[in-house]
Amino acid sequence: xxxxxxxxxxxxxxxxxxxxxxxxxxxxxxxxxxxxxxxxxxxxxxxxxxxxxxxxxxxxxxxxxxxxxxxxxxxxxxxxxxxxxxxxxxxxxxxxxxxxxxxxxxxxxxxxxxxxxxxxxxxxxxxxxxxxxxxxxxxxxxxxxxxxxxxxxxxxxxxxxxxxxxxxxxxxxxxxxxxxxxxxxxxxxxxxxxxxxxxxxxx
Amino acid sequence: xxxxxxxxxxxxxxxxxxxxxxxxxxxxxxxxxxxxxxxxxxxxxxxxxxxxxxxxxxxxxxxxxxxxxxxxxxxxxxxxxxxxxxxxxxxxxxxxxxxxxxxxxxxxxxxxxxxxxxxxxxxxxxxxxxxxxxxxxxxxxxxxxxxxxxxxxxxxxxxxxxxxxxxxxxxxxxxxxxxxxxxxxxxxxxxxxxxxxxxxxx
Amino acid sequence: xxxxxxxxxxxxxxxxxxxxxxxxxxxxxxxxxxxxxxxxxxxxxxxxxxxxxxxxxxxxxxxxxxxxxxxxxxxxxxxxxxxxxxxxxxxxxxxxxxxxxxxxxxxxxxxxxxxxxxxxxxxxxxxxxxxxxxxxxxxxxxxxxxxxxxxxxxxxxxxxxxxxxxxxxxxxxxxxxxxx
Numbered sequence: 332x333x334x335x336x337x338x339x340x341x342x343x344x345x346x347x348x349x350x351x352x353x354x355x356x357x358x359x360x361x362x363x364x365x366x367x368x369x370x371x372x373x374x375x376x377x378x379x380x381x382x383x384x385x386x387x388x389x390x391x392x393x394x395x396x397x398x399x400x401x402x403x404x405x406x407x408x409x410x411x412x413x414x415x416x417x418x419x420x421x422x423x424x425x426x427x428x429x430x431x432x433x434x435x436x437x438x439x440x441x442x443x444x445x446x447x448x449x450x451x452x453x454x455x456x457x458x459x460x461x462x463x464x465x466x467x468x469x470x471x472x473x474x475x476x477x478x479x480x481x482x483x484x485x486x487x488x489x490x491x492x493x494x495x496x497x498x499x500x501x502x503x504x505x506x507x508x509x510x511x512x513x514x515x516x517x518x519x520x521x522x523x524x525x526x527x528x529x530x531x532x533x534x
Numbered sequence: 535x536x537x538x539x540x541x542x543x544x545x546x547x548x549x550x551x552x553x554x555x556x557x558x559x560x561x562x563x564x565x566x567x568x569x570x571x572x573x574x575x576x577x578x579x580x581x582x583x584x585x586x587x588x589x590x591x592x593x594x595x596x597x598x599x600x601x602x603x604x605x606x607x608x609x610x611x612x613x614x615x616x617x618x619x620x621x622x623x624x625x626x627x628x629x630x631x632x633x634x635x636x637x638x639x640x641x642x643x644x645x646x647x648x649x650x651x652x653x654x655x656x657x658x659x660x661x662x663x664x665x666x667x668x669x670x671x672x673x674x675x676x677x678x679x680x681x682x683x684x685x686x687x688x689x690x691x692x693x694x695x696x697x698x699x700x701x702x703x704x705x706x707x708x709x710x711x712x713x714x715x716x717x718x719x720x721x722x723x724x725x726x727x728x729x730x731x732x733x734x735x736x
Numbered sequence: 737x738x739x740x741x742x743x744x745x746x747x748x749x750x751x752x753x754x755x756x757x758x759x760x761x762x763x764x765x766x767x768x769x770x771x772x773x774x775x776x777x778x779x780x781x782x783x784x785x786x787x788x789x790x791x792x793x794x795x796x797x798x799x800x801x802x803x804x805x806x807x808x809x810x811x812x813x814x815x816x817x818x819x820x821x822x823x824x825x826x827x828x829x830x831x832x833x834x835x836x837x838x839x840x841x842x843x844x845x846x847x848x849x850x851x852x853x854x855x856x857x858x859x860x861x862x863x864x865x866x867x868x869x870x871x872x873x874x875x876x877x878x879x880x881x882x883x884x885x886x887x888x889x890x891x892x893x894x895x896x897x898x899x900x901x902x903x904x905x906x907x908x909x910x911x912x913x914x915x916x
Contacts, residue, residue: 354708360642407636446642451636456824508723513717517717527709530852622772623768
């Protein structure tokens with residue numbers, strides 16, 4: 332159960348089968364907003380992957396060692412959002428100081444991430460999937476981290492695919508009322524349909 | 535009359551879903567049935583009204599620099615209240631909405647209204663704004679959900695419409711949600727553009 | 737610096753107030769939430785073994801179950817089973833008689849995909865109970881297997897298998913333990 336395959340299956344599941352954007356609809360706002368060209372889309376994806384991974388580590392630790400021992404599970408929403416917001420702020424300051432070049436690429440995206448459903452979503456999902464009756468399952472911490480990373484990777488993949496399509500869509504003759512967001516949703520729908528082909532796989 | 539405008543704008547001109555396109559994650563995820571849509575809509579409306587009132591009340595005490603964290607704390611509090619209430623009084627609804635209830639906290643509509651409206655305006659106007667936005671969000675959700683439930687499970691509010699109709703499962707799955715909202719936004723754009731051009735012609 | 741302190745204090749005050757409000761809400765809703773969970777379980781128990789007149793909660797080696805009695809005579813066991821589904825846990829109560837034959841399966845909580853896996857609970861129009869769960873009734877727990885004696889839900893083989901495997905594994909384990 333706890334072999335390496337369990338972790339690989341989590342990655343495949345979050346990237347392809349239950350892709351965060353295309354099947355869970357988490358992180359949809361930046362998916363529509365920032366997917367106009369490939370460069371920013373990938374930067375956003377990397378920033379999200381970094382934050383989802385770190386947020387998984389932080390929120391799991393806090394849930395297991397602070398909220399459960401004190402019987403404060405009902406403060407989950409409040410604590411998680413505060414932790415994520417503080418972490419994003421902190422990361423922004425550190426990156427700005429240590430690597431201005433990286434900050435120029437990722438900076439503005441980091442600011443947008445606090446209210447990104449994907450980050451908060453993966454934190455809550457980790458708790459729902461890897462804790463049973465208030466107790467962590469075997470390998471729960473590593474699985475959470477892997478799921479956090481996989482969620483970000485799946486987000487990046489969807490962003491990359493979508494921005495590639497949208498760059499070409501610029502030259503297509505789309506009815507005026509369908510320009511921008513509406514046609515993006517239609518394209519996303521077709522992508523989601525394609526990703527549905529992965530469902531049913533379980534490794 | 536002008537105050538009333540704060541209420542009306544959320545329903546049509548600044549509809550959070552179709553016009554501003556905020557808070558799309560829950561819109562698409564829970565619109566598999568009309569029942570879920572109503573539940574989600576009212577939960578979000580409650581959080582909107584509650585946090586808007588509170589933020590408007592304390593808007594003069596909160597320093598500008600720490601306003602976002604303060605807003606987040608207030609919103610998260612109301613979200614948790616909804617979460618607990620729903621578990622206690624509507625357990626079935628709470629089950630079918632699942633993680634999308636706590637996710638109201640990152641719903642951009644709520645923080646967006648806090649930042650753009652209630653942090654600047656008096657309480658009464660903020661309540662109207664929140665009610666309008668909440669209602670606008672709810673009816674958009676119900677509209678998407680009715681289309682999806684009708685086509686995807688052949689029922690409306692849980693009542694089967696016709697036994698002879700084999701519903702395409704596609705509509706109730708993720709692609710159907712994206713297709714529905716894409717077409718609806720397109721339709722809205724079309725109508726609004728047309729009403730605008732009519733005004734300029736006349 | 738004093739400004740920073742002021743900001744910190746205001747934030748702390750708001751957090752404190754929020755925690756207080758939530759603590760009160762939690763205390764008020766807690767008994768209600770627990771009552772709801774108990775009622776759901778009770779309803780499930782009564783659907784599975786309607787002839788029993790009393791259920792006593794017990795546990796053996798970490799497995800929670802109810803003993804169903806009718807006038808002091810053992811009618812069967814209702815075991816809490818948790819399966820690992822597509823999007824999370826599937827919580828069930830499974831009724832089994834002392835001979836190892838399934839009396840009924842009730843799903844308490846699941847997060848499967850609406851339209852696919854969530855159909856484990858789907859009741860077809862004009863019928864009283866979910867067709868998928870009905871298949872378990874009257875079968876020997878140890879033999880349950882998808883495609884052999886349980887038909888899977890179209891497009892949701894994983895959810896179907898999750899339910900079936902969890903029932904078979906947990907019940908065989910339980911029977912071995914309870915007979916000891």
